[in-house]
Amino acid sequence: MLQKRIDDQPSISREMVREAQDILHRHLKRVGLKQTAQRDTILRSFLDTRDHLSTDELHRLVQKKDPSIGYTTVYRTLKLLAECGLASEVAFHDGIARYEHQYNRRSHHHMVCTQCGGSVEFFSPEVSQLEQEIGRRYHYATTRHTFQIYGVCEDCRNKNSAQPA
Amino acid sequence: MLQKRIDDQPSISREMVREAQDILHRHLKRVGLKQTAQRDTILRSFLDTRDHLSTDELHRLVQKKDPSIGYTTVYRTLKLLAECGLASEVAFHDGIARYEHQYNRRSHHHMVCTQCGGSVEFFSPEVSQLEQEIGRRYHYATTRHTFQIYGVCEDCRNKNSAQPA
């Protein structure tokens, strides 16, 4: 599940964590929900990594900061984060839902190794243009698209040929 | 779940059904499995439609031809068809796996209405080129890609504005 860094975007700074937290708090107020310590802790854990996390994986990270926080709360908070644009779901087609934080990040696509689950992020503005173009052609009000490439990474190919069963 | 026809590809002819059946039979022999009436019936039902069917939906169609065929056999046969290239899974991101037949069809992508579930098929060779290009750049041996656009179709938008709750 390791993920190669192919861009030079820095990790999230203290400043940015605060700003993201503000976004969440404003969202909560807007929809009449409450600010809680759990939600803040979960957001901070989520921002800490650039990985594509399952609810379960995030729950494990969260528990390092506060072992009393339950899986259900992580699950529900992830939905809230998606609602206010801080998180987005990435479907790697491996049967479980994954999320990545979307705060201050370039939009990008993924190429996934079907053998080890590793992934590479890449940028492809052409594809976003296609969304607009096709939407216009068939009169859809488009909101998003998914583009993913599947294959086998170099490491896995080497491992395969080293030990041909 | 209706799907607009945007190309002029004809429905599958008797001739083609036979050819597809041959592909399945050869595959079965190759991997040491047996030819059965159930598998043939399921394949024929599957070729009958150009829709994107869930296992359950296909099972219902199959039952019209032979009510004794069980869900499990449909499920297993769909995997076999995917193995020999006659079917491919399309993930519309609605939580259930869908398949479409791939026999004698142009490869294409989908734009899906998030409100009614309807879809439009479109062709976009640029995207396939991107698969090659990105794969080469990051040393992946690519096998496939998914490209889907999500939005709201014209009909649904009209319905929305007609009855604003």
Place this chain on the structure above:
DNA sequence: TTGAAAATGAAATTCATTTTCAAATAACGC
């Protein structure tokens, strides 16, 4: 025709996700 291997279909199981519920907590006005 026959025996071994595979296929079948109902039922059971799995497993991620979602819901339920009683107890704890946050927010608002006073």
Place this chain on the structure above:
DNA sequence: GCGTTATTTGAAAATGAATTTCATTTTCAA
């Protein structure tokens, strides 16, 4: 601060699609 009330929480239960199990039936090569 205090009380009120709606929301939140986390454990447990429920859900539901996908998958496996298993006893029985069927295929097919010899």
